[in-house]
Amino acid sequence: MARRSEHSLEEIKEMVLDAAQSTVIEEGVGALKVRKIALDIGYTVGSIYMVFDNMADLITHVKGRTLDDIAAELNAVDANGPPEHCILALARAYVNFASRHFNRWRMIFEPRSADDPPLPGWYQQKIDALFNVLEVQIARLALSLPREEAKRAARALWGGIHGVCWLSLTGKLDAVGVKDVENTLVLLVESFLRGWSAAPDS
């Protein structure tokens, strides 16, 4: 053993990420352990630390992948129809991803401990990219409004969409199935948009 050189460091990094993601999908973040990952990829614990600083770093990268996948699905929805339709489609795409990839999605919002290092810049950029998709549609909806207004509306609506998904899918709301969540989402989005465009100051 030692000095096997069967894989490059980049390859090992990918293998670790793949194995970690599989575990999250099947058993949730709680089941993510270095020893298990090492076993899964056929290396030993020490090797994990050649490619990641520590567990928190590894987890951040798994989350990064999830953010990329969400972004891909959001960007796959048609962005050229009527803005209201696009926004509804984005909301549906979001809840669909969340329900299909429940453990990975839920993991993104796990509270981080207060003392571990702040999120790296590349991670924050991935989050911003997600917000931007909705913001663009909101901006299309109200071209005359200052950019700041659109931004605030996008934040309110994204927050709303996410909150409905969260409370529904984690069972804090007694919603039955995905269809039920979708209906609640549609109610939120349609009501918000109708009320927003009818605002006294717009």
Add this chain to the structure above:
Amino acid sequence: MARRSEHSLEEIKEMVLDAAQSTVIEEGVGALKVRKIALDIGYTVGSIYMVFDNMADLITHVKGRTLDDIAAELNAVDANGPPEHCILALARAYVNFASRHFNRWRMIFEPRSADDPPLPGWYQQKIDALFNVLEVQIARLALSLPREEAKRAARALWGGIHGVCWLSLTGKLDAVGVKDVENTLVLLVESFLRGWSAAPDS
């Protein structure tokens, strides 16, 4: 040592809960350890297991206390004014609690591992009580509507309020301070209510 009988089991239970809550407030859930709690209350690890089944059970009880405190603050807002005002006040009360008791609030939404036992009935009842406060106001707003419609609207709005708080306070949204979150919340609630009451089928 042993057989000290300085405190009843009920007293010890309260001491454990108090100590655990203090740790959560100061350092977050991540810092919650049996050995630390034991040290804080002047007993040893084994004693904790006289009054709680395990760590998960203890955490559920700490969360239960937080739910009670939130309920108390929501029930303290005037429920007899115009429903729109009441709902806005509830939203403000919620975000205020969340920002003042950030670690305790955030702890409620920590993802539980997939395999640990389901939440006990008394816990679910506390959650239902929270939802009910908003539902009552929504129902006042649309007396002629069937109860199911009010329920769905309450779920959508609660989800929305919570989502804005979550994304804002945990920094997923680039909101600056509580005042900024409050403004976003007001935008969401006012737009939703305006749009909801103007719905084509109401």
Add this chain to the structure above:
DNA sequence: ACCTGAACACCGTTCAAGT
């Protein structure tokens, strides 16, 4: 009956030692 504290299994992380 109440409480202790050593023991156990498991965890993330490090690093001297091997090739």
Add this chain to the structure above:
DNA sequence: ACCTGAACACCGTTCAAGT
């Protein structure tokens, strides 16, 4: 240079032993 695996500190949980 790459990789191992024993060692370390720490974790939740149990339970025989003490009074």
